[in-house]
Amino acid sequence: MKKGFVFTMDVLLGLSLLILVLMSIAFFEFESILPEKEYEKLNYLTNDILNLLSYLEVRDVQNKPTVNKLINDGVLTEMDLDKSVLDLIGSFWYNGTADSKEIAQNISREILEGVTDDACINITVDIETIYSSCDTPAEDVSVAGRIETGYIPGKPAYGYIARAFLTSITSKVDSSFIYYGGYIGEGNISQLLYLPPYDFILEVYMELYVGDDFDLYINGYHSGNYKRTLSNPINMTADKWYISPSNYTFFNEGNNTILINFTNKRSYISGGYFRVMYNTTQMAHEETLGIDKISLPGIYGVINMYDAFYVPGNLSSMEVFLDFTANNPLFMNIGNKTVYQGNTSTLISTSTLSALLDYDFLSHRNVPLRIGHYALNNTTDTGYVTDVFLTTSLVDVMNLCDLNSTPPSNITPDCCPPVSSICPVSLPDVQNARLDLAKELDKIFVNIILNNTDNRVGLVSYKAQVNDEDIVPLTNDNTTLITEINSYEAKPGQRCLCCAIREAKLLLSDPSRKKYILLMSDGSAEKAPPGLCPIGPNDDFSQAAINEACDAYANHGIQVYTVGFGQDADNAVLQAIAACGGGKWMSSTNYTGLEQIYKKFAEEIGGPSIIYQFQTIVSTNVNSTLHPESYILLNYTPDFDPYEYGEISLNKEGKRLRDLSGDSVDIPCKNGSYYISSEVKVVNARMTSYSGEFWTDRLEINSSATGDWKNVFWLGDFGLNYLILGDPYIVYIPVELITAGKNSVCIGSGFNITNATGGSPDSRLIYTMRVRGVVGYGDAFNTSEEANNDARNRVIEKIKEYVNVTTDDVDIETKTVAGIQWLWGPSLLKIVIWNKD
């Protein structure tokens, strides 16, 4: 019984072990296929699906219901059938609307359903799911992606593209110009105006600063009498006239002679232009690139010419032909170099000129040109155009008798020092009060100044302030001035030197005249009204006066002379005033010395104004003629390219500066901004400038090419003495500085390098531009006709602002193309696949 039990237990134990082993074997049944092989299978499937969608064309699936409907509805065209299914799905998905997204989903489902029953297929683009065949949870997932850009439904993948060229134009409005120099005189003046072939003339316009009334002759035909009305040296304005259309028939194609025939006397043109606006079918201006033949005007009277020319590139050679008749020697200055002086016509060769001129320096520059007679320039019998304010202190100490000198013989001594004692007339030291002597000196000064009839004098007497009754405006009436001076009375008060300077400054506003202030003072500055003269933090009345003088000179061109009057004068301050005021200072403690000072200053200030007389020469015993056959020939390497095929050129006038920055003559220069379209290329740009009796001496430009104001013309580059230099009426701007967008210019004048007399509000930009009548290949179209129409319309749209064209003016070049992709994306399109179970 006991043994049986043991036996039974052993058997049970052994059998249990056996069963355990068998179960273990069954449990660890060998896995016949490795997991990575399963994944490899998925991966192949994923890539196969991605390739299917990428290479299957819409044509292949056109029987699928959604695609079929899209074709029947015309959404998909024949062109779309060559697109890949992936492009189709992506492009509808990218369309963004709910409908198009549903289309993308439906196409995906219809194509992929039934491909495999074992796996789930998911298409995503970026983070959005386009389609998913099932929602079984994913374990092992295989992903294949492709960055796609694709086609857009309705746009052809192959077709026709076209570009267009303008071969002719129906018409354009263009203008031809002639320009007159800064000063062309004196006598009748002729210029040649070239007109290209034109259909009819639309407008003829003249804008001239003239010295007198004149008759106009067009090709010898009288074309009206024109009166000088607006030509004004102070406002720097010109007369403007439109020529009557009845005279248009006088013009011819080619060269036309425009003759200005002054009616009353020999006169001049100080800047201006003559413009003919016409309708033409000529696309581009005729030009000989690299050669400029600058015709000089015909001058019949006395040759006196201040002008300039521009070298639009690197100057390689030049030639001058001067054809003239004269009974006095004639000279010609180019820049500041005299290249000719003599009595007979001459051809100046390039070898002669190159020895005299620095061609490199002249390249890309506006070069002053001066032609005239020396004899005339030395004439000093005209041109007294000085305005001066004479100031006199009337504070009570002017009654002191403290000037050591013999009194003037023409006044009775009336006091002797000290002022309180009355001295016997017979005493040798009998003297006059300061004021009496000042009056006498004022009269001497006035008489000398007014000895020259065009000069004017004004009076300012001052104490602690200057009232209206203390002022006599500028006049050349000697009696008025002497009467006022005689009425001067000294009264208690303080000296306000800055008041005297300021009031005088305000009344010296004529830019065409030399302007001076003579400030006399018998003592220190004692007053400066805060509202009128900024005195600074330390109540420094002297500094206020100095500041006022600085402003007068720097900003108004007024030179301030000073006289230290007697022993109490603050000469240090007076010296400082003169130094900053561009004037001179002298002092004396006696009458004789003061008399010399007043006379010296009067003669200096009121003497012949040579710098002004040049343009108003009264010529006597001189007759000369500059024949219009005269020329300057320039050979240069140009700055701009020759015409390109399909380009149209046009001359355009910008607005006057008065329309951009007001009517004032702004010192140091007048500015304005011009906007240039990005569609055009400016090949020539010039500013006109009415400099009056001064020289146009500066032009600055601020554009995106310069970044800041940049000087492009400075007459001072050619010398400090403007007298020998020409005066440009048109100042050319290097075209590389003219850019699309805003271009600001500032043009001004002066009579020497330290002086600015301002810019004319009548100045304006005139420029030549080119527009390319060419458009490149555009969209692809199903037919060549559509592509041609598109190209034609594009080119017409581009240039219609500038010229009139019809479809007949346009030449088309058509191409067939294939494989045009219309971008959507780029996006990462992914196929995600995982096993269902």
Added chain:
Amino acid sequence: MSAKGQVFSFDFLLASSIFLLTVGILITYWVYTNIQIEETREINEMIYKSYKASDVWFREGMPIYWNSDNVIELGLENNHRFNETKMNMTKIEIGYDRTKTMIGLDGYEYNFTVYNMTNDTVFSFGFPLSNPQNLVKIKRFGIYEGSIVSLEIMVWV
């Protein structure tokens, strides 16, 4: 003594039987496992070779437009589609055995069958399946005559 010896002999015999049975089972399992490992290795290699062979349907071959005389590398595709001419040339001109070598299936038997989406056979090439010892069957998808088709590749020994 005798009783003890009897008990011992019976127990010994019983234990030995169990031990031998266990050892026998383990040896059998060991042998079986080795066979299984070998088969698995062989099947995995067959899978690898099958996929590699299937790629013949997804390349153009060399030269692209080869014929039976100049073919260097076999490929049955043009423009991402199965090319019927190439398929027929392979089947008729190159033949089963040469193809087997060119696609790296020496030592195996194979069969390519192309089905359309309704499971109709549109092309078949290779031996019919018969008594395979090991069989690998893989499925690829391609484009044939503008439609999606499935390609079934069977490789066996």
